[in-house]
Amino acid sequence: MITRKKTRQVQVGNVAVGGDAPVSIQSMTTTKTSDVDGTLAQIYALRGAGCDIVRCTCNEIEAAQGLAQIVPRSPLPIVADIHFQYKLALAAMEAGVSALRLNPGNIRKPEQIKIVASEAKDRGIPIRIGVNAGSLDPALYEKYGGPTPEALVESAMKELSYFQEVDFEDVKISVKASNVVLMVEAYRLLSETCDYPLHLGVTEAGPMPNGLIKSVAGIGTLLNEGIGDTIRFSLTADPIEEAKAGRTLLESLGLRERTGLDLIACPSCGRTEIDVIDVAARAQKVLEDKNIPLQIAIMGCVVNGPGEAREADLGIAAGRGKGHLFVKGHVVRVVPEDEMVDALLAEALAIMEEGIEARIAKAEAGAEEESNAVREELLQIQGSDANKSSEKIDKIETLVND
Numbered sequence: 001m002i003t004r005k006k007t008r009q010v011q012v013g014n015v016a017v018g019g020d021a022p023v024s025i026q027s028m029t030t031t032k033t034s035d036v037d038g039t040l041a042q043i044y045a046l047r048g049a050g051c052d053i054v055r056c057t058c059n060e061i062e063a064a065q066g067l068a069q070i071v072p073r074s075p076l077p078i079v080a081d082i083h084f085q086y087k088l089a090l091a092a093m094e095a096g097v098s099a100l101r102l103n104p105g106n107i108r109k110p111e112q113i114k115i116v117a118s119e120a121k122d123r124g125i126p127i128r129i130g131v132n133a134g135s136l137d138p139a140l141y142e143k144y145g146g147p148t149p150e151a152l153v154e155s156a157m158k159e160l161s162y163f164q165e166v167d168f169e170d171v172k173i174s175v176k177a178s179n180v181v182l183m184v185e186a187y188r189l190l191s192e193t194c195d196y197p198l199h200l201g202v203t204e205a206g207p208m209p210n211g212l213i214k215s216v217a218g219i220g221t222l223l224n225e226g227i228g229d230t231i232r233f234s235l236t237a238d239p240i241e242e243a244k245a246g247r248t249l250l251e252s253l254g255l256r257e258r259t260g261l262d263l264i265a266c267p268s269c270g271r272t273e274i275d276v277i278d279v280a281a282r283a284q285k286v287l288e289d290k291n292i293p294l295q296i297a298i299m300g301c302v303v304n305g306p307g308e309a310r311e312a313d314l315g316i317a318a319g320r321g322k323g324h325l326f327v328k329g330h331v332v333r334v335v336p337e338d339e340m341v342d343a344l345l346a347e348a349l350a351i352m353e354e355g356i357e358a359r360i361a362k363a364e365a366g367a368e369e370e371s372n373a374v375r376e377e378l379l380q381i382q383g384s385d386a387n388k389s390s391e392k393i394d395k396i397e398t399l400v401n402d
């Protein structure tokens with residue numbers, strides 16, 4: 001058993017990080033954040049691969065506006081990755097993200113850092129101080145003659161001191177480097193220096209298999225010493241591989257339990273047609289003791305559900321009093337709403353018996369067309385902005401451009 005170092009706890013959406021919370025798995029989307037549907041599909045796929053928290057870049061106003069539409073529909077808490085413009089941090093908070101990541105090497109004006117920290121404090125949003133050896137503050141680079149462990153930790157502590165000036169301590173810290181030995185030494189020093197939750201990662205680890213090996217060497221070494229509260233593998237690969245690798249490492253170290261049935265549910269938003277929590281609870285009850293190693297999605301609407309959860313093996317989405325049963329994003333049957341859970345169980349058992357491709361091939365004639373018609377009908381009734389994101393998008397425009 002690994003004895004973990006006790007750290008403070010912060011709350012990233014519904015995921016606790018630090019303290020006695022399980023070590024969480026993070027990844028980062030590779031889509032443009034302004035591509036709302038593409039980003040959401042990747043977030044759902046990441047959720048299916050065992051990811052707990054997802055980071056999206058917020059590098060331009062269109063990305064912040066995309067976040068305003070992604071956040072209400074995301075099954076995972078979203079962290080906005082902020083680059084050089086502090087106003088984009090304010091915009092991301094306006095969009096409703098659960099946390100920010102700031103790189104002290106990129107936003108260096110103390111007054112701007114304090115504005116962001118004050119706003120985060122008012123909104124109850126944690127910030128990760130994400131120090132990166134490759135973008136270390138030039139003054140610290142010069143002081144230490146390069147990105148040493150001491151330089152990385154001092155960079156984090158300097159940023160923290162600006163936060164503390166405005167009484168903000170809802171913080172996680174990372175001191176990443178692509179050099180594994182440097183990264184391990186920096187985190188050891190950081191862990192001795194403070195008790196904030198630590199986000200572990202070997203930055204720019206590279207493509208498989210080398211990137212994987214470097215990440216396991218760095219992150220695994222630290223976890224085994226009890227250091228680390230949340231992890232991210234930074235691979236030059238599909239982010240799904242990052243989440244799977246993170247999950248496997250945590251399971252192999254006994255830090256997370258192995259999973260069987262993976263029942264996921266959308267968060268509900270302005271388009272929801274059913275009580276998602278109730279349907280998910282009933283589905284969990286009938287499915288949990290059947291030993292079904294599938295990912296099954298309960299989605300609140302047929303407008304976006306089958307697309308958002310297209311990587312799930314099986315799912316059901318609600319629309320106009322019907323349950324639209326889908327396998328890998330293909331609608332295979334439409335059933336009355338009160339038969340949703342029974343239909344889900346029957347289809348799950350059929351998939352176990354016959355396989356996914358066979359069940360897609362046996363889709364009922366006209367099911368896809370019926371779903372498309374309901375989708376169109378709902379779009380007519382609700383319009384294209386059911387979550388009223390346009391108000392936030394306008395506010396973000398003013399915030400960033402003023």
Ligand code: SF4
Nearest residue numbers: 073266269272300301
């Ligand atoms: Fe996505 Fe529809 Fe659920 Fe809203 S109700 S989160 S759009 S599936």
